[in-house]
Amino acid sequence: MADHGVPVVRWADTPEGPVLALLDQTRLPAEETELICEDAQALVAAIRALSVRGAPLLGVAGGYGVALGAVRGHDVADVADRLASARPTAVNLAAGVRRVEGAHRAALDDGAGAEQAAAAALAEARALHEEDAEASERMAQLGHELLGDLVRRTPMRLLTHCNTGMLVSGGRGTAFAVVSQVHAAGELQKLWVDETRPLLQGARLTAYEATREGMPFSVLADGAAGSLFSAGEVDAVLIGADRIAADGSVANKVGSYPLSVLARHHGVPFVVVAPVTTVDLATKRGADIVVEQRPSEEVTHVSSPYAPYHPEARGERGGGIPVAPMGADAYNPAFDVTPPELVTAIVTERGVISPVTSETVAGLCSPSRTTTSRWGNGMMKA
Numbered sequence: 001m002a003d004h005g006v007p008v009v010r011w012a013d014t015p016e017g018p019v020l021a022l023l024d025q026t027r028l029p030a031e032e033t034e035l036i037c038e039d040a041q042a043l044v045a046a047i048r049a050l051s052v053r054g055a056p057l058l059g060v061a062g063g064y065g066v067a068l069g070a071v072r073g074h075d076v077a078d079v080a081d082r083l084a085s086a087r088p089t090a091v092n093l094a095a096g097v098r099r100v101e102g103a104h105r106a107a108l109d110d111g112a113g114a115e116q117a118a119a120a121a122l123a124e125a126r127a128l129h130e131e132d133a134e135a136s137e138r139m140a141q142l143g144h145e146l147l148g149d150l151v152r153r154t155p156m157r158l159l160t161h162c163n164t165g166m167l168v169s170g171g172r173g174t175a176f177a178v179v180s181q182v183h184a185a186g187e188l189q190k191l192w193v194d195e196t197r198p199l200l201q202g203a204r205l206t207a208y209e210a211t212r213e214g215m216p217f218s219v220l221a222d223g224a225a226g227s228l229f230s231a232g233e234v235d236a237v238l239i240g241a242d243r244i245a246a247d248g249s250v251a252n253k254v255g256s257y258p259l260s261v262l263a264r265h266h267g268v269p270f271v272v273v274a275p276v277t278t279v280d281l282a283t284k285r286g287a288d289i290v291v292e293q294r295p296s297e298e299v300t301h302v303s304s305p306y307a308p309y310h311p312e313a314r315g316e317r318g319g320g321i322p323v324a325p326m327g328a329d330a331y332n333p334a335f336d337v338t339p340p341e342l343v344t345a346i347v348t349e350r351g352v353i354s355p356v357t358s359e360t361v362a363g364l365c366s367p368s369r370t371t372t373s374r375w376g377n378g379m380m381k382a
């Protein structure tokens with residue numbers, strides 16, 4: 001349950017059958033409204049429109065979507081295939097979908113009837129939701145401890161990109177959960193919030209979450225980050241991830257890679273915070289990560305949840321007010337890939353790794369891994 005009053009995602013049993021209720025993130029911060037999904041088709045549309053978004057939450061929502069199909073007696077394999085392919089980059093989506101599909105299949109293989117198998121799918125989706133919430137708490141703690149070692153001053157000034165709070169998770173989020181922990185400890189001087197063009201997850205969603213938590217923050221144009229580094233105003237960068245390849249390459253919201261170059265040039269720690277469900281050992285290198293290309297209208301038009309959509313400008317997301325000449329083409333990758341050598345550390349619920357190498361990444365996923373040591377298997381770089 002998010003602290004918004006309106007849950008980020010919730011399963012609801014209604015007289016007409018079960019539905020998945022989503023806090024519609026395209027309407028934030030103007031209004032907290034629920035989007036009701038009665039089937040996989042509606043959920044796929046919500047995922048593609050980013051009404052529900054953020055890698056860990058996509059896994060949770062995708063899992064519930066499979067359970068929804070099962071309870072409503074739909075073709076579960078077809079539902080799973082459509083949900084898993086709704087967005088290509090965040091590995092959590094397909095992983096969550098396939099996990100719940102697998103629970104459903106296993107129940108049937110064990111002789112369960114359709115109703116029992118559907119119940120097994122829902123139970124697995126709920127377990128996934130709870131595990132993600134627990135992972136958030138652990139990452140918040142480990143990330144806070146890590147910053148205590150990496151950042152030589154408090155209160156500290158942190159920069160974040162896109163949105164990684166409770167709007168991307170079954171719990172408190174990923175990178176923003178660490179910021180929240182730092183703030184709760186009285187150690188946050190300033191949170192620099194990249195607006196994160198073109199969909200403005202930072203200016204809309206991170207600013208919304210930071211406001212609710214009473215954080216000292218400022219929103220900035222993405223292009224202004226360099227001047228903050230140059231002025232010595234950033235003590236650490238914290239970002240989330242959508243997919244971490246076996247070599248430690250990190251796919252995250254477009255604009256993350258330039259921040260890693262700035263951070264390296266200025267000797268600032270660049271920290272990725274993501275649950276282990278974001279690690280994809282089947283993707284060997286960063287170059288193998290499929291980066292979602294989105295509609296030109298998201299770049300050539302501007303829209304706001306506070307303003308009505310421009311009637312004649314209708315893009316996939318409902319368009320907006322044109323700022324480029326009508327019909328102008330745009331390059332709009334939703335993510336970019338940061339090489340492991342530019343990542344100071346990766347914080348997961350199973351421990352922190354640094355340096356980031358194929359060996360330390362594999363160690364995160366090892367069944368025998370424990371988090372008894374403070375930083376897991378990796379030693380912190382200076």
Ligand SMILES: CSC[C@H]1O[C@H](OP(=O)(O)O)[C@H](O)[C@@H]1O
Pocket residue numbers: 050053054055056161162163164168174175201239240241242252253254274334
């Ligand atoms: C830690 S998951 C949040 C992750 O998801 C965002 O992408 P999108 O808003 O397109 O779902 C962004 O990459 C964040 O880092």
